[in-house]
Amino acid sequence: MNRTISGFFWISLYLLMVLFPILWMLIPPVPAGRSFWLEFSVALGFVGLTQIAVQFVLIARFQRVTAPYGIDVILRYHRQIALVAVAAILVHPVIIVIENPARLSLMNPFGGNWASRSAWVSVFALALIVVSSVFRERLKLDYEWWRVSHLVLGVVAIVFAQLHVSMAGLYTNTVWKQAVWVGTAALMVGLVVYLRLIKPALQRENRWRVAEVRPERGDTHTLVLEPVNHAGLRFEPGQFAWIKLGRSPFTIEEHPFSFSSSAECTDRLEFGIKELGDFTSRVGEIPVGTRAFLDGPHGAFSIDRYQAPGYVFIAGGVGITPIMSFLRTMADRRDPRPVLLFYAAKEWENVPYTDELERLKETLDLEVVYVLEDPPDDWEGESGFIDREVLERNVPEEEFPRMFFICGPAPMMDAVHEALGEHGVPEAQIQMERFALA
Ligand SMILES: Cc1cc2nc3c(=O)[nH]c(=O)nc-3n(C[C@H](O)[C@H](O)[C@H](O)COP(=O)(O)OP(=O)(O)OC[C@H]3O[C@@H](n4cnc5c(N)ncnc54)[C@H](O)[C@@H]3O)c2cc1C
Structure with missing residues (x-):
């Protein structure tokens, strides 16, 4: 209930912020005699x-803002609403010219006046942001450099838009109106400084060190971190943190990983990391003792937030990591509630944590259904993909009121989500974590 109220509060605040310019414009003195x-x-x-300014708040990883929805939902919203904002900004000059074609000269980026030139710089920065974000994979842009350019271009866009507003002089005809617009832009630039400089500086006080790198089956490693000069980190099972490795917290490379260890153990954190790309393929070579910096915990994908008489966990591939955190935490807490785990993987030889799952059955009321895409000849369990039939065959009708947690590859998550919906499982009973923020 608290989270619902909190979610409602942030949505109302968002709407107020977005409508604020119109309300502010209406405060006298208002220029007279202008067309609709x-x-x-x-x-x-x-x-x-x-709206562009509010994006800086959304991406600043404030836990109070992201907690009611989950950071993946916030970032998805950011991607969609930013496009709406850019569209509104682009339509603004088009209407101005249609209304009075004599203003066409302002559309020349090298002509016009300083107000229109500033607008051009801002619009160009916004266009670069949109193109580099929408086509990042097709353009093969390096993720880290894309993130840095995203921030720099965002700052350029907001600063030059502000210059345009001040120089155009419409509705900025009092000191107070000017102050509000300049203050808003300064605040957003300040947020970037906080995120990139102040927050990393604070992370130096809470350093971590790599205590162990343990190989698991299926090209996966468990990265174990221990606190250096502090007591550790409280988190909820299923949450995640951004990890930076190396000497400096100011490095631009950081990666999000779900805690795979028990939330009851705050001074020895574990992350199950699957080799997928540049960074993850090098995890096995990280020397013990390497410095680490954490930004977290983040995320709303947690059994602690959704209490239920029992759970159905559905994991695909490395999506098992937050689920391991659920199970390890429940085992530490001697949680008696029943759990049914669907675990989809390609081949049996490459499924991590199978031995531990067997051991967990001794402490937990746990049943595991493996679903193998490529099963061995003598396999008697489920094969293929997790679909409606597999779910209905293994989840007795009386267990459908349980809470469902899904984490895995996007196509699997979408298929399972659809299958549960078709079976009549209410949306409020389904929680999902996507391992893709970009
Ligand atoms: C909330 C969340 C939890 C996650 N938990 C786990 C986990 O427990 N175990 C695990 O193995 N993986 C997890 N991931 C995925 C993991 O973050 C990416 O696989 C990893 O960052 C890829 O980095 P790379 O350099 O190896 O791959 P690359 O080849 O550089 O990138 C592959 C793709 O991964 C994405 N990516 C790359 N770098 C980042 C980054 N810094 N932040 C976000 N996305 C990035 C991009 O879409 C990129 O195109 C999680 C992701 C998210 C969003």
């Missing part, structure tokens, strides 16, 4: 700009 379309286009520009 001119006023409308200015309102669009202001609302678009405020």
Whole structure:
């Protein structure tokens, strides 16, 4: 209930912030004698700009803002609403010119006045952000450099948009109105400074060290971290943290990984990491003693947030890591609630944690259903993919009121989500974690 209220509060605040420019414009003195379309286009520009400004708050990883929804949902929203904001900003000059074609000269990036030139720089930065984000994979842009350019271009866009607003002078005809717009832009630049400089500086006080790198089956390693000069980190089972490795917390490379260890153990954190790309393929070579910095815990995918009489966990591949955290935590807490785990993988030889899952059955009321894509000849269990038939064959009707947690490859998650919906499982009983934020 608290989270619902908190979610409602943040949505209301968001709406207020977005509508703020229009309310602010209406405070006298208001310029008289302007056409509806001119006023409308200015309102669009202001609302678009405020939306861009709010994006800085959304991506600043404030746990109070992200907790009610989950950071993946916030980032998905960020991607979609930012496009709406850019569209509003682009329509703003189009209406201005249609309303009075004499203003066409302002559309020349090298002509016009300083106000229009500033607008051009801002729009160009926004266009680069959109193209590099939408086509990042097709353009083969390195993830870390894309993130840095995203922030730099965002700052350029907001600063030059602010210059445009101040120089255009519409609705900034009092010191107070000017102060609010300049203050908003300064605040957003300040947020970037906080995220990239102040927060890493604070992380130096809470360093971690690599205590062990343990190979698991299926190209997976368990990275174990221990606190250096502090007591550790409290987290909820299923949450995740951004990890930076190396001497400096100011490094641009950081990766999100789910805690795979028990939330009851705060001074020895474990992360199950599957070799997939540049960084993850090198995890096995990380020397013990390497410095680490954590930003977390983040995320809302946790059994602690969704109490239920029992659980159905559905994991695919490395999506098992937050589920291991659930199970290890429940075992440490001697949690008696029944758990049914579906665990999808390609081949039996490459399924990590199978021995431990057998051991966990001794402490927990746990049943595991493996679903192998490529099963051995003598396999008697489920094969293929997790679909509606597999679920209905293994989940007795009386167990459908349980809470479902799904984590795995996107196609699996979408298929399982759809299958549960078709079976009539309410949306509120389904929690999902996607391992892709970009
Ligand atoms: C909430 C969350 C929890 C996760 N938990 C786990 C886990 O427990 N175990 C695990 O093995 N993997 C986990 N991942 C995935 C893991 O973060 C990526 O596999 C890893 O960052 C890829 O880095 P790379 O350099 O090896 O791959 P690359 O080849 O560089 O990248 C492959 C793709 O991974 C994504 N990616 C790369 N770097 C990052 C980054 N810094 N942040 C976000 N995405 C990135 C990009 O979409 C990229 O195209 C999780 C991801 C998220 C979002």
